Amino acid sequence: MLNVSKNRMYSQAEEHRLQTLKTLVTPQYGKILAKWLVGILALLFLIMFVPWQQNIKGYGRVTAFHPSNRPQNVQTTIAGRIESWRVREGQYVHEGDTLMVISEIKDKFFDPELLPRTKQQLEAKENSLGAKANKVIALEKQIAALKSALSLKLEQVKIKQQQMVLKFESDSIEYEVEQINYDVAQKQFDRQLKLYEQGLKSLTDLESRKLKLQESSAKMVAKENKFLATKNEMLSLKVEVNAIQAEYLDKISKAESDLGATRSDLFESEGSLAKMENEYANLRIRKDQYFIKAPQDGYIVKALIAGIGETIKEGSSVVTILPASSDLAVELYVKAMDVSLLRAGAKVRIQFDGWPALQFSGWPEASIGTFGGVVEVIDYVDSQGGKYRILVKPDPNDQPWPSILRIGSGANGWAMLDEVPVWYELWRQFNGFPPQMPVSATSSVKEGGKK
Template identity: 40%
Template sequence: MSEQFLHTPIDETTEHSYKAFGVIYKVRHRSAVKYWLWGIVVAVIIILFLPWTQNIRAKGNVTTLRQEQRPQELNTIIAGRIEKWYVREGDAVKKGDTLVKLGEVKVDYFDPKLLERTQQQITAKELSIDGYNSKASTAAAQIVALKEAMQLKLNQLDVKIRQQQLKVFSDSTDVIAVKNEFAVTQRQIDAAKVMFDAGAISLVDFERRKVSFQNAQAKLISAENKFLQSRQELITLRIEKNQTVQEYTDKINKADGERYSALSNAASTEADVSKLENVYANYDARNQLYYITAPQDGQVIKARKAGINEIVKEGDMIVEIVPKEYQLAV
C-alpha cells in the first residue's frame, strides 16, 4: 500500500486540500525580484528629472565678484590746485579719458620750462664728461711720450757715461805712464846731482836733466788734473742721469695725477648726470600726474571736490567711478 501511495500523482485537489503542502513545497509561488528591479529603475528615472538647484531665502549684501568691478575712488598722487573739470557727475567715461586737470602749488615746480632746463643741464654735464675723458686720454698719451723720451735720454746718458768711463780709464793709464816717466827722471836727476857734485858731468848736462825732471813733473801734474777732471765729468753725467730720471718721473707723476683727476671728475660728473636724469624722470612723471584719467570704462557717480582753484592734498579723493561691466554676487 505504501508503494502505491508513493507512485500516486498529486492532483490539484490534493494541493488545495492540504495547506501545509502548499507552504512547504510552494509549487504555485511567484518571485517578486523582477518587480523590485522595475521599481528601482523607475525611481532612478524620476530622480534624474527632478530639479537639482534648490532656492532658499536669506539676507545679504549685493556686491561684485571681482574687486576691479566695484566702485573705484580716484585719488590724487600729488598735491595741487584744480584748474579744469572735463566731466560731470553722471557722465559716462572710457578708459584713459581725462577727468580733471591739476595745477602746481609747490614753488620748486613753478618753472614752465623746468624739463627743458634740466635737459640742458644733463647735456652740459655729458659734454663735461667728454671733456674729462679727452683730457684723461691726452694725459695718458703724454705719459707714454714722457716715458719714451726718458728712455731715450737715459740711453743717451748711458752712452756718454760709457764714453766718459773709457776716458777716465785712458786718463788713469796716462797718469800711470807719466808717473813711471816721472820716476825715471827722478832717478836721473838724483844721479845727475851726485855726478855733478862729484864733477863727473858738467853743469850744462845737469841743467838739461833738471829741465827734463821738471817737464816730467809738470806732465804728471797735467795728467793727474786731466784724470781728476774726467772723473768729475763722469760723476756729473751720473748726477745728470739721476736728475733726468727724477725730472721725468715728476712729469710722468704729474701727468698721471692729471689723468686720474680727469677720470675722477668724469666719474663724479656721470653721477651728477644720473641724478639729473632721475630728477628729469621725476619731473616728467609729475607733469603726467597733473591730469587724472579714468582707469576703466564706467560712469562718474560722485565728485568729492567741486569748483576751480580748490586745493587738494596728496591722497585726496577726487571722483568715484562705477565700472561699466560687472558681475553681481550676494
C-alpha cells in the same frame, strides 16, 4: 444601573427626545481632529528619520574674485587745483581716458617754460662734462709725454755716464803710465847724478837727463789733472741725473694733481648731470600727472571731489571706478567653530538679495531661487567679529548667476556638509554642537597627516 445586558435600548429610545443621551455622544469634528493629530505625529516621526543635509550658514556680499576687478578709488599723484572734469558719473571709460585735468599749485613749478629751460641747463652741463673729459685726456697725454721724456733723458745721461766711465778708465791708465815714466826718469836722473859725481858723465848729460825728468813730471801732472777732471765730470753726471729726475717728477706730479682735480670735477659734474636728468625726467612725468587717467576699463561710480577750482593733496581719491571685467564672487563670513569644517571645492547654495527664493537648508534639491557656488578661498585669519571670510565662485555645473548682479549686493550662503537624520540634527542644534566634517575631507586630512 450597570449596562450588563446585550440588549440595547438606544435603538428603541427616541434619542432626539432624550437630552442626556444627546449630550453624551462624541462630536464628529472631534474624531476628525484626533485623526489629524495622529497623522501629523506619525508624519513628524517619519520625518525624524529623513536624511538632512548639514550646512554652515554665512552672510556676506557680492564682490569680485580678483582684487584688480573690485571697485577702486583713482588717486592723484601730485597736489593740484581742479581745472575741469572730462567724465560724468555712470559713464563707461576705457583705460587711459582722461578723467580730470588739474593745474599746478606749487610755486617752484609755476614757470610755463620750466621744462625747456631745464633741458637747456641739462645740455650746458653735458657740454661742460665733455670739456672736462677732453681735459682729462689731454692731461693723461701730457703725463705720458713727460714720462717718456724723462725716460729718454735718463737714457741719454746713462750713455754719457758709460762714456765717462770709459774715459775715466782711459785717463786713469794714462795717469798710471805717466807715474811709471816719472819713476823711471827719476831713477835715471839719480844714476846720472851719481855718475856725474864720479866724473863718469858730463854736466851736459846730467842736465839733459834732468830736463827729461822735468818733462815727465809735467806730463804726469797733466795726466793727473785730466784724470781728476774726468772724475769730476762723472760726479756732475750723477748730479745731473738727480736734477733731471727732480725736474720731471715735479712736472709729472703737477700734471697728475691737475688730472686728479679734473677727474674730481668730472665726477661731480657727472653726479650733477645725473641729478639734472632725474629732475628733467621728473618734470616730464609731473607734466603728465596733470591729466588723471583711468587705470582700466570700467564705469564711473562716484566723484569724490566735485568742485572746479578746489585744491587736492597728493594721494587724494578723486573718483571711484568699477572695473568692467566680470569675475563675480561672494564673500561669506562664517563662525570660527565652523571654518575648520570647510575645504576648497565644497558646494555652497547662495541666495541673493532681491531674488525671491524658497530655501530648504537641509534639502538643497528642494530649494527654489538659489544658485550654486564652490568655495575657492578660505582666509587664514579672522576678518571681523571673530568670523572668517570665504570666497565663493559660481559653480560651473549649476545654473549661471544672474547677469545683473551688482557688486556690494547682500547674499546668504549655505555650505553643504554631510547627510544625517533630522533627529540627529535637532539634537545637535539643541546641544550647540558643530556639524560633522565630511567623510572626504576627513580622509584627506588623515592621508595628509600620514604623509
